[in-house]
Amino acid sequence: xxxxxxxxxxxxGLKALAETGPDGLKLAALCRRARVTRGSxxxxxxxxxxxxxxxxxxxxxxxxxxxxxxxxxxxETARERRLMLSRVTARLDARVERGIRRWAAVDEAAxxxxxxxxxxxxxxxxxxxxxxxxxxxxxxxxxxxIEYALYLGFPQADPGADEAETLRVSGLFDRMMRAxxxxxxxxxx
Numbered sequence: 001x002x003x004x005x006x007x008x009x010x011x012x013g014l015k016a017l018a019e020t021g022p023d024g025l026k027l028a029a030l031c032r033r034a035r036v037t038r039g040s041x042x043x044x045x046x047x048x049x050x051x052x053x054x055x056x057x058x059x060x061x062x063x064x065x066x067x068x069x070x071x072x073x074x075x076e077t078a079r080e081r082r083l084m085l086s087r088v089t090a091r092l093d094a095r096v097e098r099g100i101r102r103w104a105a106v107d108e109a110a111x112x113x114x115x116x117x118x119x120x121x122x123x124x125x126x127x128x129x130x131x132x133x134x135x136x137x138x139x140x141x142x143x144x145x146i147e148y149a150l151y152l153g154f155p156q157a158d159p160g161a162d163e164a165e166t167l168r169v170s171g172l173f174d175r176m177m178r179a180x181x182x183x184x185x186x187x188x189x
Contacts, residue, residue, distance in 0.1 A: 004034060006044040010058040013051065017099035022106060024099075025052060056113040059100055063092055064117045068124050078132035082174065085125070090166040094155030122148050133181035143177060 004012070012034050016024030023029065027048055031038055045051040067088050075084040103110040122144045129140035150173055154166065161169070 004036060004040050006054075007058075009034070009041065009044055009051070010055055013055040014059060014062075014096050014099075017055070017103060018093055018095035019099075021099055022103040022110075025055065025103075027051075052107070052109060056100075056110060059096065060113055060117050063096065064120055067092075068120075078128050082125075082128050082132060085128070086167060086170040086174070089151060090163045090170065094159070097152065097155070118148070129181070133178075135181060143181065147173070147177070 009030075012030060013025055016030060016033055020029070024033075025048075027038060027041060030051075031041065034040070041051070045054060067085070070088055071081050071084045075081040100110065100114055104114040105111075122141065125144035125147055126137070126141040129135050129143050130137065133140070135143065150170070154161065154169060158165070
């Protein structure tokens with residue numbers, strides 16, 4: 001029998017969530033997936049609710065905070081950060097995001113974690129927009145919301161797109177956004 005670590009359990013939880021949605025987080029399903037008994041689970045988690053909270057924290061850390069930290073650590077300018085953010089997020093498994101959103105539709109704790117992550121992500125992109133384009137806070141945030149909609153929507157519209165295709169479309173959007181943001185026309189919306 002394999003001994004799993006706490007982090008392995010959390011990764012199994014995210015994979016289950018990605019593949020089967022919230023039902024995949026039930027203890028029996030998790031144990032079948034991991035091919036272990038319940039004892040391994042209870043060694044790390046008090047109960048199903050504690051596991052759910054841990055999965056949400058793990059997702060928030062790995063798919064939001066760690067992404068922002070990596071971008072901030074490896075890129076210097078706002079432009080470089082925007083490009084790095086596209087590369088890093090293109091590598092994420094979009095199915096996990098869908099699974100979290102499905103879970104948030106039926107669970108208050110998941111909904112709260114999702115809302116917090118959404119707000120942090122939009123805030124970060126808005127800050128990049130302010131720095132790179134000199135936009136006021138409102139315009140930077142509106143643009144960030146549009147960018148975030150692309151991040152969430154593209155994998156839904158084209159679930160078969162690979163990382164290269166995702167980056168190509170992201171690059172096109174970046175050029176369109178740059179043209180809009182740097183347009184000095186005072187009549188623009």
